[in-house]
Amino acid sequence: MKFPSLFSPLEIGPYQLQHRVVMAPLTRMRAEKPSLAPRPLNVEYYAQRATAGGLIVAEASPVAATAFGSPGVPGIYSDAQIKGWREVVDAVHAKGGVIFLQLWHVGRVSHSSFQPGGVLPVAPSAVPISSELKTMTADGKVTAYETPRALETSEVAGVIEAFRQAAANAKAAGFDGVEIHGANGYLLEQFLQSRSNLRTDQYGGSIENRARLLLEITQAAVEVWGANRVGVRLSPYGIANDSGEPDPMPLYTHVVQSLNPLGLAYLHFIEPRSSGAGRAEVNHQNVPSAMVLFRPIWKGILIAAGGFTGETADAAISAGHADAVAFGRIFISNPDLPRRLREGLPLTPYNRATFYGGEAAGYTDYPVYGELEKA
Numbered sequence: 002m003k004f005p006s007l008f009s010p011l012e013i014g015p016y017q018l019q020h021r022v023v024m025a026p027l028t029r030m031r032a033e034k035p036s037l038a039p040r041p042l043n044v045e046y047y048a049q050r051a052t053a054g055g056l057i058v059a060e061a062s063p064v065a066a067t068a069f070g071s072p073g074v075p076g077i078y079s080d081a082q083i084k085g086w087r088e089v090v091d092a093v094h095a096k097g098g099v100i101f102l103q104l105w106h107v108g109r110v111s112h113s114s115f116q117p118g119g120v121l122p123v124a125p126s127a128v129p130i131s132s133e134l135k136t137m138t139a140d141g142k143v144t145a146y147e148t149p150r151a152l153e154t155s156e157v158a159g160v161i162e163a164f165r166q167a168a169a170n171a172k173a174a175g176f177d178g179v180e181i182h183g184a185n186g187y188l189l190e191q192f193l194q195s196r197s198n199l200r201t202d203q204y205g206g207s208i209e210n211r212a213r214l215l216l217e218i219t220q221a222a223v224e225v226w227g228a229n230r231v232g233v234r235l236s237p238y239g240i241a242n243d244s245g246e247p248d249p250m251p252l253y254t255h256v257v258q259s260l261n262p263l264g265l266a267y268l269h270f271i272e273p274r275s276s277g278a279g280r281a282e283v284n285h286q287n288v289p290s291a292m293v294l295f296r297p298i299w300k301g302i303l304i305a306a307g308g309f310t311g312e313t314a315d316a317a318i319s320a321g322h323a324d325a326v327a328f329g330r331i332f333i334s335n336p337d338l339p340r341r342l343r344e345g346l347p348l349t350p351y352n353r354a355t356f357y358g359g360e361a362a363g364y365t366d367y368p369v370y371g372e373l374e375k376a
């Protein structure tokens with residue numbers, strides 16, 4: 002067997018994993034429309050990637066109709082969505098897998114065409130994403146981001162409640178836990194970072210204030226699930242969606258130290274070298290390593306993600322930088338990724354053109370090793 006560290010067992014919360022090859026959360030935009038509920042195609046996709054004792058973090062799922070920024074992503078706020086997710090979860094459990102759901106609010110990474118009533122998306126402050134980045138409207142036109150509307154202080158409790166309800170919905174769908182999406186320039190990271198958060202209330206200004214929303218939402222999820230079934234994803238030093246804190250260390254040190262006493266299932270870090278991998282092929286050079294920086298500060302299980310191979314993942318775990326590694330792009334194109342890594346089998350390359358939207362092509366038609374390419 003290759004990679005003995007990657008293929009050693011690991012306890013995460015109450016779950017006994019048999020290996021440390023985690024499937025990263027991956028937006029694929031293939032939910033049923035207009036219900037935005039998972040459908041049989043999505044069930045097949047997750048079942049293909051499930052392994053006994055393997056952890057899947059299911060794709061980012063908006064916690065409310067106002068939390069979307071792209072078409073065809075599955076929600077977790079309606080009965081139909083809960084029912085659709087239940088089918089996914091049952092299929093993963095049937096193969097002995099463990100599956101968490103990533104809870105998402107995009108904040109300013111949206112467009113009014115995705116918002117109920119066509120209103121502006123909300124954010125900590127009325128600060129738009131750089132005009133150098135473009136977005137798409139709900140009918141597919143490429144356009145600049147709009148200036149979002151700053152949430153009133155009195156509205157913030159509603160955002161926390163949406164996450165709490167989504168966490169409860171994920172429980173009703175049978176998931177094994179939830180991951181709070183605090184990464185990649187979305188709402189919770191917009192609150193964390195000083196360039197997007199110009200607030201003067203208790204949710205802005207000092208590091209303590211900027212971290213408050215993430216911590217309150219994590220606490221709400223913990224109240225629903227118990228801490229050992231809740232994870233948090235962060236991307237310090239990331240630049241996705243026009244994010245980027247001028248001096249990340251003090252901010253993220255505070256966040257990690259504040260999460261320490263909760264006893265969470267895990268903390269999940271995206272390596273800065275891969276920041277923005279969802280949009281384009283990137284390999285940022287001369288950037289710090291999140292796992293190396295935060296491993297000494299974080300007291301719990303650490304999942305690292307971003308540009309890993311079997312070799313580098315195994316080395317990171319044996320060096321003690323991470324407890325498990327999440328794989329994104331190569332899990333898309335290798336449904337049997339854990340086996341391929343364990344046995345040293347060649348990997349099928351991924352096709353970026355089919356990452357987002359569409360049907361089975363580039364989604365459920367990647368072969369398992371030894372199987373002919375599906376027609």
Ligand SMILES: Cc1cc2nc3c(=O)[nH]c(=O)nc-3n(C[C@H](O)[C@H](O)[C@H](O)COP(=O)(O)O)c2cc1C
Pocket residue numbers: 025026027028029060061103182184185234271275278279280306307308309327328329330331356357
């Ligand atoms: C198609 C695609 C969709 C993604 N969707 C999400 C997502 O829903 N939530 C998230 O936190 N990260 C998302 N990411 C980032 C991945 O989880 C991962 O951190 C990134 O791809 C780097 O890992 P890799 O080098 O193994 O692909 C996405 C990346 C890709 C390529």
